[in-house]
Amino acid sequence: MKTAIRRDMILHVEVVDLLNQQIMMEQRASSKYLAMASWCDQRELRNSATYFYNQAEEERTHMMKIFKFINDNGGSALSPTITEVPHEFESLRDTFEASLDAEIEVTQSIHHVFKKARQVGDFTSELFLQWFVTEQAEEEEKVRDILDLIDLMDDMPLKMIDERIPTE
């Protein structure tokens, strides 16, 4: 029987399309973080570099989570192609500002897929996406805290600021 070989897709096709776009966004976020890590690494800003390397890994994990979710539920996940990401930053603060911008963009996108899943009655995707909604709120808060920290220590040498940046 056909269904014994390949399960019918229980996800809504429009949601799958948006989830595939989300795969692209998460992979792009991972690449952006890698560029930030590289900028910090070259300037011996070790804690910040470690922070961004860890974020790059985390975004890849998010990407894989969505990728597996689509395939495990009868859909077809698309391997993302990422083109250029910014590699030039003006300052350490600039890297974290770029990080916050990237997180806000991802949050808005997650909310958009979540709304679509709810609108079309795709409860499987809605439940799956709840984790991402919570995760994004935490991610944004983490970067905002770091930006506050950088602003507080504005007059300190860059290396001393870096020593206070959390690594994850």
Ligand code: FEO
């Ligand atoms: Fe997976 Fe922080 O976006």
